[in-house]
Amino acid sequence: MTTTTTTTTTRTATATSIPAETYWYEVDSPVGRLLLTAAAADGALTSLSVPGQKGGRTVRDGWRHDAGPFRAAEEQLGAYFAGELTEFRLPLRAEGTAFRERVWAALDDVPYGATTTYGEVAARIGASRPAVRAVGGAIGANPLLILRPCHRVIGADGSLTGYAGGLERKTRLLSLEGAPVSRPVPHPATPR
Numbered sequence: 001m002t003t004t005t006t007t008t009t010t011r012t013a014t015a016t017s018i019p020a021e022t023y024w025y026e027v028d029s030p031v032g033r034l035l036l037t038a039a040a041a042d043g044a045l046t047s048l049s050v051p052g053q054k055g056g057r058t059v060r061d062g063w064r065h066d067a068g069p070f071r072a073a074e075e076q077l078g079a080y081f082a083g084e085l086t087e088f089r090l091p092l093r094a095e096g097t098a099f100r101e102r103v104w105a106a107l108d109d110v111p112y113g114a115t116t117t118y119g120e121v122a123a124r125i126g127a128s129r130p131a132v133r134a135v136g137g138a139i140g141a142n143p144l145l146i147l148r149p150c151h152r153v154i155g156a157d158g159s160l161t162g163y164a165g166g167l168e169r170k171t172r173l174l175s176l177e178g179a180p181v182s183r184p185v186p187h188p189a190t191p192r
Contacts, residue, residue: 022046022063025070030081030176031169034146035059036070043069044091047143054164055141077146083176086112088147096141103138110152113177117156140164152179 023038035049037057049056059065067074072090079085094104102125109124110116122128122135142150145165151173155161160181163170174181 022060023066023069024059024063025065025067025074027070027074027077029077031146031165031172034077036073037063038069039093041066041069042091043072044093045070045073045144045147046093046095048073048145048147049143050145050165050169052166053145056145056164057143073147080146081176086177090147092144092147094143094148096138096143099134100138100141103135104142104144104148107139107142107148107150107153110149112149113179115152115154115174115179118153118161119156121153136162146173149173152177 021040023041025036027034027036032051035047035057036045037047037049038044039046047057049058076085076088076090080088094101096104103121106121106124118132118136118139119129121139122132125135127135139150139153140162142148142164145151151163151165151170158180160167160170160174171181
């Protein structure tokens with residue numbers, strides 16, 4: 001088994017940016033067909049959605065179907081589902097508030113095979129304890145399922161709480177990674 005330690009990069013679109021053409025492509029996976037979108041031919045991913053996902057994207061008129069920008073994503077997702085890749089190295093272009101982006105960046109720090117809690121994510125970004133609900137909302141709005149591992153966030157009691165892609169998918173992803181599904185494996189909370 002080959003493991004690759006890598007990082008993701010995120011750029012945020014601003015309100016003044018010129019809308020880019022949206023590219024899309026679908027990839028088969030053990031958790032269903034994955035819809036990938038990118039805002040440009042460079043392949044910087046803007047979303048990864050699964051069928052039936054709460055808040056997931058669907059193909060719209062005017063979007064350009066093209067496999068080209070998604071070759072690296074398709075290859076890395078295949079390696080991930082084969083158990084050969086533990087971190088993705090793909091350009092990501094998330095669009096969200098500054099708070100959501102801090103939460104999403106904290107997700108990138110949760111290691112493969114580990115879990116964390118909503119409270120630990122809040123602590124990592126320096127948010128107050130009452131902000132845990134807002135952290136949960138930001139995690140639920142993550143546009144890059146699997147790539148930005150929101151499936152690794154569980155309840156404080158170890159329960160498998162909400163996942164926009166469905167709890168069955170969350171369980172399958174955690175099992176694939178060898179993460180315990182009955183209690184959290186904490187990792188140090190370091191403020192950003």
